[in-house]
Amino acid sequence: MQDTGKNIIIAGVGGQGILLFSNLLSKFYMKLGYELKISDVIGLGQRGGGVESHFRYSNKPVLSPFIKAGDADYVISFEQTETLRYLHCLKEDGVILSSTFELSTSSVNTRLEKDMPESKTELIRKSGKKTFIVDPDENKNPDFDISKMMNIVMLGFYSEYRGYNHDEMIQIVKENVPEKFVEGNIKAYEKGWAIARAELVAKESEVSNC
Amino acid sequence: MVMMNGNEAVARGAFEAGVKVAAGFPGTPSTEVMDYTHQRYPDIYCEWSTNEKVGLEVAIGASFAGYRSLAIMKTVGLHVAADALGGAAGSQINGGLVIVVGDDVGRIAGDDYNDVRHYGNMFNIPVLEPSDSQDAKDLMVKAFEISEEYTTPVILKITSVICKTTSRVIIDEEYTYEAKCRVKYPVSFSKVIMTTMMMNAKGSEHPKLVKCFNDFPAHMKRLADDCNDFDINKLELNGKKIGVITAGTPYFYTKEVLPDASILKLGLVMPLPEKLIRELAEHVDELYVIEDGHDILEKNIKDLGVSVIGKELFPKFPEMTRFTPDIIEEKLVPDAPKRAIMEGIPFRLPVSCAGCSHLFITQILKKHKIKAAADVTCGLIGCFPHTEAYSLQKCMGSSIALSHGYNVATDHRENFVAMIGDGGFWATGINGLMNLIFNDSQSTVIIVDNSCLAMTGGQHIASSEFGFNYKPENKLEIAKVCEAIGVKDIVTVDAYEIETLENAILNAVNAKTNSVVIVKKPCITKFKLPKSDPYHIDQDLCTQCRKCVNIGCLAIESKKGKDGKVEIFINEDLCVGCGLCSTACKFDAIML
Ligand SMILES: Cc1ncc(C[n+]2csc(CCOP(=O)(O)OP(=O)(O)O)c2C)c(N)n1
Ligand code: SF4
Ligand code: SF4
Ligand code: SF4
Numbered sequence: 099m100q101d102t103g104k105n106i107i108i109a110g111v112g113g114q115g116i117l118l119f120s121n122l123l124s125k126f127y128m129k130l131g132y133e134l135k136i137s138d139v140i141g142l143g144q145r146g147g148g149v150e151s152h153f154r155y156s157n158k159p160v161l162s163p164f165i166k167a168g169d170a171d172y173v174i175s176f177e178q179t180e181t182l183r184y185l186h187c188l189k190e191d192g193v194i195l196s197s198t199f200e201l202s203t204s205s206v207n208t209r210l211e212k213d214m215p216e217s218k219t220e221l222i223r224k225s226g227k228k229t230f231i232v233d234p235d236e237n238k239n240p241d242f243d244i245s246k247m248m249n250i251v252m253l254g255f256y257s258e259y260r261g262y263n264h265d266e267m268i269q270i271v272k273e274n275v276p277e278k279f280v281e282g283n284i285k286a287y288e289k290g291w292a293i294a295r296a297e298l299v300a301k302e303s304e305v306s307n308c
Numbered sequence: 309m310v311m312m313n314g315n316e317a318v319a320r321g322a323f324e325a326g327v328k329v330a331a332g333f334p335g336t337p338s339t340e341v342m343d344y345t346h347q348r349y350p351d352i353y354c355e356w357s358t359n360e361k362v363g364l365e366v367a368i369g370a371s372f373a374g375y376r377s378l379a380i381m382k383t384v385g386l387h388v389a390a391d392a393l394g395g396a397a398g399s400q401i402n403g404g405l406v407i408v409v410g411d412d413v414g415r416i417a418g419d420d421y422n423d424v425r426h427y428g429n430m431f432n433i434p435v436l437e438p439s440d441s442q443d444a445k446d447l448m449v450k451a452f453e454i455s456e457e458y459t460t461p462v463i464l465k466i467t468s469v470i471c472k473t474t475s476r477v478i479i480d481e482e483y484t485y486e487a488k489c490r491v492k493y494p495v496s497f498s499k500v501i502m503t504t505m506m507m508n509a510k511g512s513e514h515p516k517l518v519k520c521f522n523d524f525p526a527h528m529k530r531l532a533d534d535c536n537d538f539d540i541n542k543l544e545l546n547g548k549k550i551g552v553i554t555a556g557t558p559y560f561y562t563k564e565v566l567p568d569a570s571i572l573k574l575g576l577v578m579p580l581p582e583k584l585i586r587e588l589a590e591h592v593d594e595l596y597v598i599e600d601g602h603d604i605l606e607k608n609i610k611d612l613g614v615s616v617i618g619k620e621l622f623p624k625f626p627e628m629t630r631f632t633p634d635i636i637e638e639k640l641v642p643d644a645p646k647r648a649i650m651e652g653i654p655f656r657l658p659v660s661c662a663g664c665s666h667l668f669i670t671q672i673l674k675k676h677k678i679k680a681a682a683d684v685t686c687g688l689i690g691c692f693p694h695t696e697a698y699s700l701q702k703c704m705g706s707s708i709a710l711s712h713g714y715n716v717a718t719d720h721r722e723n724f725v726a727m728i729g730d731g732g733f734w735a736t737g738i739n740g741l742m743n744l745i746f747n748d749s750q751s752t753v754i755i756v757d758n759s760c761l762a763m764t765g766g767q768h769i770a771s772s773e774f775g776f777n778y779k780p781e782n783k784l785e786i787a788k789v790c791e792a793i794g795v796k797d798i799v800t801v802d803a804y805e806i807e808t809l810e811n812a813i814l815n816a817v818n819a820k821t822n823s824v825v826i827v828k829k830p831c832i833t834k835f836k837l838p839k840s841d842p843y844h845i846d847q848d849l850c851t852q853c854r855k856c857v858n859i860g861c862l863a864i865e866s867k868k869g870k871d872g873k874v875e876i877f878i879n880e881d882l883c884v885g886c887g888l889c890s891t892a893c894k895f896d897a898i899m900l
Contacts, residue, residue: 111656124311124474134311135440137473139414145689146862147656161564163440163473163557166633167647179653186647200867204657207857207866208694211654221650245881 103132103156105165107184110176111201112140112147115249118275119174120151122253125270126262127155137163146201148180174256176248177201178218185225195255196222197248198233230255230297232290239289242282250283254290259298264291312477314470317441318408319344320479321448322352325404326488328375330354331366333735334764335382337471338410342380346776351485354776356767359705359735360385364392364407368461371405374491376452382410383422384703388736390427396461397431398524399502400493404452405461413467413600414630421625423601424465428578429608432528435463435578436540439559441475447575450540454576456490458527465577467600469557469630495519532579540575543584550640551592553585553605553616558598561633566640577605582612589614596621596640600630658689662863663837663884665758665803665829666690669727670697671859671888672810678725678817680754681714683707683737685729686763686831687756695860698727705736711751712744720750723817727754730786731761734770738789745794745822752816752823757786757800758831766834786826796821803829806891832884840885841900844878849897852876856889856898864889 110116120136127134132155139150154160167187174195175181181196198219205211223229234244257267268284275283318341330345330352346354357363360381370377386409409424428435436451438444451462497520505520535541547568554562555574562571572588589595597606597618606618621639628635637644660667666687673680674697682688682698690697700710711726728737733755744751760766768775770784790798797819801809816823856864863882868874890898
């Protein structure tokens with residue numbers, strides 16, 4: 099069936115390259131001829147605040163710049179506290195793609211607030227949605243700095259999950275990141291793609307087992 | 309077709325309108341309107357002025373010279389420039405004069421709940437409001453046409469949502485820039501002069517009187533009539549049950565959530581197209597107003613004698629900081645599913661960049677329990693409950709006068725110190741300093757010289773060594789200016805020399821004279837200063853007293869490890885090695 103469009107919430111904290119991620123995706127969907135609206139909500143991002151991007155592509159004109167709670171097809175998050183903030187935005191059959199990276203919040207650090215007692219990764223898993231978790235510590239790699247390029251790892255993952263043409267996506271990465279980072283970014287992209295392939299094989303066998 | 313966010317689109321609109329001069333002062337969310345104008349359209353003269361009032365006055369002067377001119381600021385900035393706007397309102401306009409004002413709806417960047425449209429009502433000037441980037445570009449051009457046709461300054465209201473939303477824009481690739489110029493009036497005075505003429509010389513045809521007189525009420529009346537036919541006010545008659553009058557991005561929320569509703573989308577929100585409003589009111593059973601910000605459309609519509617439902621159904625601040633499609637669905641769609649955010653997710657208070665010079669100052673103030681007022685700067689993080697260094701903070705440029713007021717009221721029994729950024733100092737704080745000198749006060753002022761307006765992203769100021777129109781010989785020196793103003797005791801210290809800084813602040817506070825401590829260190833984020841080796845915490849020595857955490861440095865974190873044990877640690881990627889935390893730890897647990 100032809101893809102008529104999707105609503106994607108991209109979340110994380112300042113400095114994680116959320117705007118680059120949504121910029122690269124926008125180039126891809128523009129090439130496919132989709133209409134787009136991308137709305138960035140930036141708190142004091144530079145200083146450890148949350149960043150969220152509402153990304154909508156459609157074969158019809160996009161109306162609201164914000165995705166209504168319950169209308170998101172994907173939550174793609176680079177920080178797991180932020181993932182939790184958007185779980186309620188997902189559709190029943192929505193998909194979560196989340197990093198286990200966590201940047202502690204200032205309110206908890208200074209004891210103004212208690213942290214959540216449960217493991218955040220477990221809370222995400224228990225959300226009842228289709229969930230993919232990527233642990234940057236488990237995927238450390240000498241070819242690129244995963245702490246800085248998680249956005250591109252996630253892009254590789256997402257493209258593989260959606261069955262997109264990797265050559266096209268890599269071309270877009272090449273055209274839009276500074277020369278000296280291209281090589282590392284491609285490695286990061288391929289890593290994400292490989293993690294996705296492994297996860298998808300695992301999920302399929304889960305299904306066939308039951 | 310290109311993709312543009314609202315700020316880019318406004319800049320493009322200015323270019324296509326043939327603007328010659330753009331002046332203003334940075335402020336989220338509209339700062340980038342100036343950045344894009346300067347980067348992409350070198351034909352347009354751009355300046356960041358010392359403050360918004362100056363910026364608007366520059367634009368007014370350029371407009372009188374006949375050239376289309378633009379002032380850019382955020383809403384709190386227009387409060388500063390309000391006197392200039394009042395002066396221009398109702399006066400003869402030669403080249404179109406448009407003020408682009410950013411309303412930070414949703415308080416996304418920590419602003420107050422302002423609404424620029426009040427100025428439309430107060431000064432009786434038109435206000436336009438776009439719904440997306442295409443609209444932003446088109447309305448920009450329209451704003452200049454209205455300004456010249458109806459001889460009035462025009463406000464283009466943009467919001468944080470418009471500014472930061474990217475959507476497609478059709479631009480005329482073939483367009484070649486031409487600065488538009490029109491000189492229609494030989495004089496242009498404030499309304500005070502015009503009304504004096506009008507009152508005292510009714511009916512006189514003498515050319516000297518006619519020249520001064522501008523019939524501004526008639527211009528606005530004509531605009532109110534004409535705007536019923538403007539294509540920027542769109543009446544979309546659909547179902548007869550629900551009618552909505554709306555503007556800005558709420559137009560799109562409404563269309564998405566209520567596809568059958570009849571909608572009047574206003575591009576011009578002030579004055580109102582009365583005929584269109586009545587036509588919609590007659591067409592539908594229930595009429596709603598859906599507007600971001602204050603209940604201004606609602607009140608103006610009710611003033612026309614049309615009854616609408618607004619804030620009684622959609623309570624405003626603090627119940628809501630901005631409209632979302634969710635709010636409209638909850639109230640107007642029966643049986644809409646309820647979806648709520650998970651409970652207990654910790655929130656993110658702002659912290660300072662690792663190694664910021666402001667942190668050195670807040671540490672010293674706290675250590676010696678020195679009472680102080682903060683200004684609107686990156687340093688105001690020191691007011692939040694996780695740092696608690698300042699006890700008073702108001703608007704930009706205010707801290708010097710605030711502390712002076714405190715000190716005269718308390719007969720200078722204690723020295724209530726003022727902290728101010730270099731940008732806030734040049735903007736309006738300098739007035740506070742002159743004031744305290746000639747009123748023989750003895751406050752201490754700490755000026756944080758980080759060579760830019762850091763909090764808004766690092767724009768240049770009078771003492772910067774860069775800028776749109778920068779020349780080294782024109783750079784102002786803060787110390788020299790303070791000296792010229794008459795400050796008795798001035799010292800300049802490097803922020804990272806913590807002992808020297810501590811002594812300088814203590815000496816200044818204890819001196820029985822007025823004093824200025826200039827704390828120098830370029831903003832590390834703006835100027836990307838080289839990092840030193842990161843510090844780390846020896847977990848065996850750390851008692852978890854959290855003194856270091858309360859510094860408010862982004863690099864100092866506390867987290868539960870995989871074994872469930874809480875650790876205070878330094879994030880090596882973020883730490884710049886400034887060493888401040890190691891001076892704060894009483895247990896010598898922080899080391900290189
Ligand atoms: C009247 C007004 N204009 C603009 C702003 C937006 N604004 C907030 S902080 C800031 C920059 C402050 O720069 P500076 O005083 O140099 O302090 P720094 O952030 O560099 O420490 C600006 C322009 C504002 N809050 N109020
Ligand atoms: S942007 Fe500059 S002034 Fe602001 S917190 Fe960061 S380092 Fe400090
Ligand atoms: S100040 Fe020293 S002892 Fe206290 S939490 Fe920090 S490192 Fe540990
Ligand atoms: S040395 Fe300490 S205060 Fe300075 S940047 Fe590193 S962690 Fe922050």
